[in-house]
Amino acid sequence: MLNLILRRLMTAIPTLLAIIMLSFLLMRIAPGGPFDGERALAPETRAALEAAYGLDKSLPEQVMLYVGNVLTGDFGPSLVYRDFTVTQLVAQSLPISLLLGGLALILASVIGISAGLFAALRAGKWQDEMLMLGATLLTALPTFVTGPLLALIFGLWFGWLLVSWQGDGIRWLILPVIALSLPVAGAVAKLARAGLAGQLGQDHIRAARARGIAPLTILRRHALRPALVPVASYLGPAAAGLLTGAVIIETVFGLPGLGRYFVQGALNRDYPLVLAVVTLYASLIILFNLAADLIYGWLDPRMRQG
Amino acid sequence: MRAPLIIVAAIALAALLGPLLLPWDHASIDWDSVRAGLFADGHLLGTDDLGRDRLARLLVGTRITMSVALAAALVALVIGVVWGAVAGWVGGRTDEVMMRIVDGLYALPFMFVVILLMVVFGRSIFLVFLGIGAVEWLTMARVVRGEVMALKQRPFVLAAEAAGSSGSRTLIRHILPNVAGVAVAYLMLTVPQVVMVESFLSFLGLGVQEPLTSLGILVNEGAEEMDVNPAALLLPGGVLVTVIICLTLAGERLRDRLTGTGRAAESAQ
Numbered sequence: 001m002l003n004l005i006l007r008r009l010m011t012a013i014p015t016l017l018a019i020i021m022l023s024f025l026l027m028r029i030a031p032g033g034p035f036d037g038e039r040a041l042a043p044e045t046r047a048a049l050e051a052a053y054g055l056d057k058s059l060p061e062q063v064m065l066y067v068g069n070v071l072t073g074d075f076g077p078s079l080v081y082r083d084f085t086v087t088q089l090v091a092q093s094l095p096i097s098l099l100l101g102g103l104a105l106i107l108a109s110v111i112g113i114s115a116g117l118f119a120a121l122r123a124g125k126w127q128d129e130m131l132m133l134g135a136t137l138l139t140a141l142p143t144f145v146t147g148p149l150l151a152l153i154f155g156l157w158f159g160w161l162l163v164s165w166q167g168d169g170i171r172w173l174i175l176p177v178i179a180l181s182l183p184v185a186g187a188v189a190k191l192a193r194a195g196l197a198g199q200l201g202q203d204h205i206r207a208a209r210a211r212g213i214a215p216l217t218i219l220r221r222h223a224l225r226p227a228l229v230p231v232a233s234y235l236g237p238a239a240a241g242l243l244t245g246a247v248i249i250e251t252v253f254g255l256p257g258l259g260r261y262f263v264q265g266a267l268n269r270d271y272p273l274v275l276a277v278v279t280l281y282a283s284l285i286i287l288f289n290l291a292a293d294l295i296y297g298w299l300d301p302r303m304r305q306g
Numbered sequence: 307m308r309a310p311l312i313i314v315a316a317i318a319l320a321a322l323l324g325p326l327l328l329p330w331d332h333a334s335i336d337w338d339s340v341r342a343g344l345f346a347d348g349h350l351l352g353t354d355d356l357g358r359d360r361l362a363r364l365l366v367g368t369r370i371t372m373s374v375a376l377a378a379a380l381v382a383l384v385i386g387v388v389w390g391a392v393a394g395w396v397g398g399r400t401d402e403v404m405m406r407i408v409d410g411l412y413a414l415p416f417m418f419v420v421i422l423l424m425v426v427f428g429r430s431i432f433l434v435f436l437g438i439g440a441v442e443w444l445t446m447a448r449v450v451r452g453e454v455m456a457l458k459q460r461p462f463v464l465a466a467e468a469a470g471s472s473g474s475r476t477l478i479r480h481i482l483p484n485v486a487g488v489a490v491a492y493l494m495l496t497v498p499q500v501v502m503v504e505s506f507l508s509f510l511g512l513g514v515q516e517p518l519t520s521l522g523i524l525v526n527e528g529a530e531e532m533d534v535n536p537a538a539l540l541l542p543g544g545v546l547v548t549v550i551i552c553l554t555l556a557g558e559r560l561r562d563r564l565t566g567t568g569r570a571a572e573s574a575q
Binding site for chain 1: 412417418421422424498502505506509510511512522525526528529532533536539540543546547550551554555558
């Protein structure tokens with residue numbers, strides 16, 4: 001097990017370094033710099049600014065400098081929010097995004113797994129048909145439509161829930177978490193149904209049934225864990241989906257999370273900010289893929305050798 | 307499978323021909339009726355806060371979203387089929403390396419790659435579909451590779467080889483035509499994916515730019531004024547969701563019929 005973790009980390013670290021370097025280079029070959037404004041700057045001012053931000057060094061030097069700084073937790077100054085370093089901006093917004101994404105992941109797993117298992121136990125019946133149609137609909141609904149729609153119905157028409165960030169309390173989180181979790185819940189339900197339906201047809205389950213073991217015991221002891229393997233393998237893509245969804249949800253509901261800074265940074269060409277967010281997102285996704293591998297091993301002992 | 311396709315075709319036809327029948331285009335401003343309600347001054351769906359006809363904007367937005375989606379899906383089709391066919395046909399080491407690359411790319415969050423491309427190379431409509439097409443070909447490549455590998459073993463391919471057909475000729479004349487059906491099914495499943503990505507980018511202001519419009523832009527504008535005019539959100543959102551759902555359902559059914567996977571195979575177990 002430890003061996004597996006170490007081996008995964010050995011490939012994860014170079015991947016991450018490569019992502020940091022590549023996105024840095026991509027940003028630097030972009031036409032248009034952060035100091036290209038309406039009016040041309042005086043050459044001296046421009047030179048002073050470039051020296052202050054380290055833009056006058058050679059490209060390889062800049063890359064090495066940047067990677068070194070990132071490894072010590074310094075993402076450099078923001079080019080747009082002049083009074084803040086990128087690390088400060090990220091430190092402020094990351095907890096909000098993690099809370100939002102974490103709660104949405106839990107909600108999506110609970111709803112998705114229970115709906116999927118129930119559908120598999122009723123395979124071919126109308127409950128199955130309805131649940132799977134619902135799951136298809138959920139995965140097809142884009143968050144940027146469901147988000148405003150939920151806000152409109154529950155926030156404005158019924159007035160039950162808050163539609164935007166109010167600084168504190170927990171009520172503002174309810175709608176964003178629901179909106180964010182819906183597509184993931186649909187995908188999880190489909191996978192859980194396929195997983196359990198596949199397991200129930202297997203020989204060892206039929207053998208257990210033939211020996212007269214109670215259906216619920218069969219489900220709990222023999223079928224459930226291997227049935228969840230497809231769900232676990234979806235953890236990596238789910239993390240990516242939640243991160244992209246969070247960008248939309250934070251914009252729609254006005255939450256000051258990481259995704260909003262990412263969009264602002266992308267619109268303003270705030271290179272250090274965009275780079276920091278991409279690096280963080282990439283690390284999160286690598287982390288989730290690692291977690292998925294570990295959960296596999298726990299769910300299905302045959303995969304522990306890996 | 308018929309009904310969803312008819313709905314999509316009707317929407318596409320309306321988006322294509324509808325704007326020709328209207329006296330306004332999507333960007334022209336009617337100064338005499340700004341923020342008009344339904345049916346006011348001949349504007350069937352009213353006008354927005356700049357006095358632009360909402361119906362014209364909805365139709366043109368649908369047209370642009372659907373054409374970007376089709377173009378991007380075609381880009382994905384070409385890359386995916388070529389990549390998958392080569393990997394499946396050549397096999398061995400080459401296949402392993404090519405599929406490793408696909409696996410690696412699967413782990414990346416596409417949306418951020420596209421956004422990064424937009425930031426770096428500026429926001430043009432060509433880049434929107436090239437960029438989206440360049441990240442949505444992975445599933446296509448996997449499926450085509452699997453099909454090609456299965457077909458490679460079939461007697462008619464061996465017969466073609468025995469008759470002296472060269473490798474590339476066998477691939478193009480005998481194998482690819484047999485892959486076409488499945489490729490079309492996955493093309494149909496790629497289009498709604500691309501619709502989503504395009505609207506996502508446009509919603510954030512990173513995709514299609516004014517004065518052009520797209521469903522994503524209209525949903526974004528609608529969300530701003532949904533408290534006073536819910537129709538501004540519900541109409542473009544409704545069209546978008548209908549297109550995505552109909553294409554997904556039709557594509558899934560076509561795929562299941564052609565590959566024998568999915569629901570039918572599961573219940574047969």
